[in-house]
Amino acid sequence: MINYYLCKYKIKILQLEKNNYLADETTRGNSGVLHGGFDTDRPVEAVLNLKGTNLWKSEILPKFKRIPRININSLILAFGKEEEVEIDKLYQRGIDNKLDPKDLFVIDREEIFRREPNVSKEVTKALLCTSSAAIDPVIATREIARSLENDADILTASEVTKITRKDNKYIVEINNDYEVIAKNVINASGHYTNIISTMADEGSFKLNTKRGEYRVLSIDETKKIHNVLFKVPKIYGKGVIVAPMLDGRTLVGPTAEDGVPIKETSLITQEKFDLIGKIGNKIMPSLDLSKTERIYSGSRSIYVDTNDFHINYGNNKEFINVAGIQSPGLSSSPAIALEVVKLLKNNNIKLIMKNE
Numbered sequence: 001m002i003n004y005y006l007c008k009y010k011i012k013i014l015q016l017e018k019n020n021y022l023a024d025e026t027t028r029g030n031s032g033v034l035h036g037g038f039d040t041d042r043p044v045e046a047v048l049n050l051k052g053t054n055l056w057k058s059e060i061l062p063k064f065k066r067i068p069r070i071n072i073n074s075l076i077l078a079f080g081k082e083e084e085v086e087i088d089k090l091y092q093r094g095i096d097n098k099l100d101p102k103d104l105f106v107i108d109r110e111e112i113f114r115r116e117p118n119v120s121k122e123v124t125k126a127l128l129c130t131s132s133a134a135i136d137p138v139i140a141t142r143e144i145a146r147s148l149e150n151d152a153d154i155l156t157a158s159e160v161t162k163i164t165r166k167d168n169k170y171i172v173e174i175n176n177d178y179e180v181i182a183k184n185v186i187n188a189s190g191h192y193t194n195i196i197s198t199m200a201d202e203g204s205f206k207l208n209t210k211r212g213e214y215r216v217l218s219i220d221e222t223k224k225i226h227n228v229l230f231k232v233p234k235i236y237g238k239g240v241i242v243a244p245m246l247d248g249r250t251l252v253g254p255t256a257e258d259g260v261p262i263k264e265t266s267l268i269t270q271e272k273f274d275l276i277g278k279i280g281n282k283i284m285p286s287l288d289l290s291k292t293e294r295i296y297s298g299s300r301s302i303y304v305d306t307n308d309f310h311i312n313y314g315n316n317k318e319f320i321n322v323a324g325i326q327s328p329g330l331s332s333s334p335a336i337a338l339e340v341v342k343l344l345k346n347n348n349i350k351l352i353m354k355n356e
């Protein structure tokens with residue numbers, strides 16, 4: 001997305017990806033929800049989530065018609081008095097985060113069962129958000145990248161292995177083999193952002209991992225579900241969801257497990273597999289978890305210092321770190337990209353629009 005927004009200007013861009021394919025790390029291991037923006041109380045995320053989801057809807061999705069998408073409501077479910085308090089808090093947070101009140105409602109049991117007849121009878125109250133959507137993040141990334149073919153060089157299987165600064169320029173070594181020279185570096189490397197920033201002598205910071213595991217159920221289960229169903233967020237990050245997927249199957253997950261080694265961020269464990277099943281059935285007792293057809297996982301990257309997105313200069317203003325892009329990073333991505341453009345402009349970099 002950063003590349004897409006930078007390509008609007010007359011500048012030369014090289015995007016480097018160490019894997020053979022784009023979007024083969026965190027961007028393929030998530031729920032694919034464009035969140036309405038009521039959930040987060042972290043200040044940078046709160047602003048960029050709302051702005052990002054609006055940009056997806058107003059600019060990106062209308063332009064890239066091949067990105068699979070669906071407008072789907074989110075329903076956050078409370079089980080009992082304690083969780084009902086959380087529903088009220090989430091509603092207020094949504095209003096504080098400047099969501100349009102026309103998109104946010106607290107609803108009672110009667111309305112919940114009218115909208116979701118198969119949800120657990122133990123549900124007592126819910127928050128309904130009507131501004132959410134779901135997309136396929138992998139196809140989205142690849143479609144957007146494909147559109148940039150004439151405007152930017154995108155190299156896959158190209159790992160940044162060393163960065164040095166000389167004469168106000170960066171010498172970026174690729175695959176321990178050859179070098180390119182850049183005036184500016186934007187470091188948006190997910191779990192590796194601290195490694196790259198430290199390698200470039202642009203400052204180090206602490207990142208953590210938070211792995212989430214999923215189960216994907218057969219298409220037979222999907223007829224039971226009409227919204228993205230969340231359990232009130234507690235220890236499981238944004239909360240485990242039960243949701244119809246764009247391919248017609250049902251998604252159940254994710255869990256949230258801190259501090260797994262980077263190399264194990266897409267691991268699946270029996271323990272979490274069972275846990276997802278239990279929570280899935282808590283939300284919807286009739287969900288047949290034996291119809292699991294696929295499992296996958298991904299890991300959020302957490303910027304430990306603030307637990308918020310960190311989009312800022314390194315030691316030099318020519319180096320920008322885009323770190324700690326945890327959920328709702330997908331929703332926020334167009335707005336994150338515009339923050340990067342702003343940082344470049346604030347460093348007096350002349351950005352001239354291509355059509356000027």
Ligand SMILES: Cc1cc2nc3c(=O)[nH]c(=O)nc-3n(C[C@H](O)[C@H](O)[C@H](O)COP(=O)(O)OP(=O)(O)OC[C@H]3O[C@@H](n4cnc5c(N)ncnc54)[C@H](O)[C@@H]3O)c2cc1C
Pocket residue numbers: 016017018019022023024025026027028029030031032033034035158159160161188189190191192196210211212213254297298299300325326327328329330331332
């Ligand atoms: C379980 C889970 C659920 C989520 N659900 C949602 C959701 O529903 N909605 C939402 O908005 N967000 C969600 N998110 C968050 C979203 O997935 C992330 O914010 C987003 O994918 C982060 O993208 P990224 O580009 O920063 O990182 P990544 O996708 O990890 O991309 C970083 C890239 O940098 C590359 N790289 C690393 N080191 C190097 C190097 N040395 N040289 C070259 N390339 C390198 C990597 O290979 C990788 O491709 C979820 C995340 C998780 C884990």
